[in-house]
Amino acid sequence: SEYFKKTYNKPAHFIPYGAAVPDSIDDSLIKKISVQSNKYFLILARMEPENNLELSLQSYLESGVEEPILIIGSVNKKYGKFLLKKYNHPRIKFLGSIYDKALLDSLRKNCLAYIHGHSVGGTNPSLLEAMASEAFIFSHENEFNHSVINENAFYFGSENDLKQLLLQAGELRNANAEKFISANLERIKSFYNWERILDENENFFQKILDEKKLR
Numbered sequence: 001s002e003y004f005k006k007t008y009n010k011p012a013h014f015i016p017y018g019a020a021v022p023d024s025i026d027d028s029l030i031k032k033i034s035v036q037s038n039k040y041f042l043i044l045a046r047m048e049p050e051n052n053l054e055l056s057l058q059s060y061l062e063s064g065v066e067e068p069i070l071i072i073g074s075v076n077k078k079y080g081k082f083l084l085k086k087y088n089h090p091r092i093k094f095l096g097s098i099y100d101k102a103l104l105d106s107l108r109k110n111c112l113a114y115i116h117g118h119s120v121g122g123t124n125p126s127l128l129e130a131m132a133s134e135a136f137i138f139s140h141e142n143e144f145n146h147s148v149i150n151e152n153a154f155y156f157g158s159e160n161d162l163k164q165l166l167l168q169a170g171e172l173r174n175a176n177a178e179k180f181i182s183a184n185l186e187r188i189k190s191f192y193n194w195e196r197i198l199d200e201n202e203n204f205f206q207k208i209l210d211e212k213k214l215r
Contacts, residue, residue, distance in 0.1 A: 013204055018194040019128035021185060022105050029106035033070065033095065038173070041069040041166070042111035042135075044104070044126055045118065047080035052117030052140055057087045059162035065169070066091075067112055072098050108133040113169045115162070116140060116153075123148060128192050131184035136177045138165050149187075152180040 004012035027037060041060065045051040053071070060069050068091045075084045075094055084094055098104055108114055114135035118124045119142050127148055130137055139145045141155035154172060156162040165172065190196075 015197060015200050015204065016192055017123045017125055017128060018192045018197040019125070019132040019188050020194060021132045021188055022102075025105045025109050025133060026102060027106060027110055029103045030110050032103060033093075033107065035068065035070070035107075035110075037110040038112045038170075040067050040111055041065075041113055041115060041169070042072070042107055043069065043115045043117070044072040044108070044130070045116075047073050047075055047077060047083060049079065050118070050120045052119055053083055054086075055159055056115050056117050056162060057083070057092060059156075059159045060092070060166060061087075061089065062159065063163045063166040065166050067169075068093055069115075070095055070107065070111075072096070072104070072107070104129075105133040108135040111135060112173060113138045113165070116145065118145065120144070123192075128188065131192075132188045134181045134185065136173050136180060137184070138162065138169075149184060152183040152187075 004010050030037065043053065043056060045053065047053060057069070057071075070093045071083075072095050074080060074097045087094075098107075108130050114130045114137050116124075116127050116130060116137055116139045118127065119140050122144055124144065127137075127139070127145060131149065137149065137153040139149060139153045139155055141157040141161075145153075146155070154165050154176075156165055
């Protein structure tokens with residue numbers, strides 16, 4: 001809403017996207033991917049340059065960490081094929097698209113760190129889903145991501161930033177995961193829950209109708 005006011009001098013009403021906190025998460029599902037809890041990194045994204053996949057994967061290789069990194073998302077288009085070829089490495093696992101939500105929730109919860117590289121747009125659904133499924137998050141530093149997770153993630157803006165986070169991931173998780181995850185879950189429940197968002201949409205459109213009747 002601030003962007004529209006500043007750019008076009010027009011008022012706008014912001015209503016966020018939402019996510020649902022799973023009733024339960026089956027930790028054993030990660031065995032389908034042959035990984036162990038807290039012993040892999042995870043990226044879930046569309047294969048697009050603005051999602052900073054090259055930055056993330058280059059940082060991973062330069063860090064030399066032993067834990068594998070899983071990348072979930074279709075690699076069928078040109079950029080996905082480029083990444084698949086450039087980052088052909090035994091510890092980099094391109095898994096393609098996965099639509100099993102229970103498995104995705106389990107993978108997000110049990111990763112050592114979830115790397116969120118999205119850098120454009122507003123409220124990103126994949127970030128909300130990571131928060132809702134109790135992921136420990138390393139996020140690209142930008143106003144969109146920061147407005148969603150506030151201080152409850154570690155941020156990176158360069159390859160070196162992320163490299164250092166990856167090297168310290170175990171220590172950072174042990175010291176901060178409980179606090180960050182709890183705060184992110186509460187934010188989903190209190191601000192990004194679908195019931196609240198649906199009510200806000202309904203109230204907004206009702207307000208428009210009421211104002212139209214008065215004209």
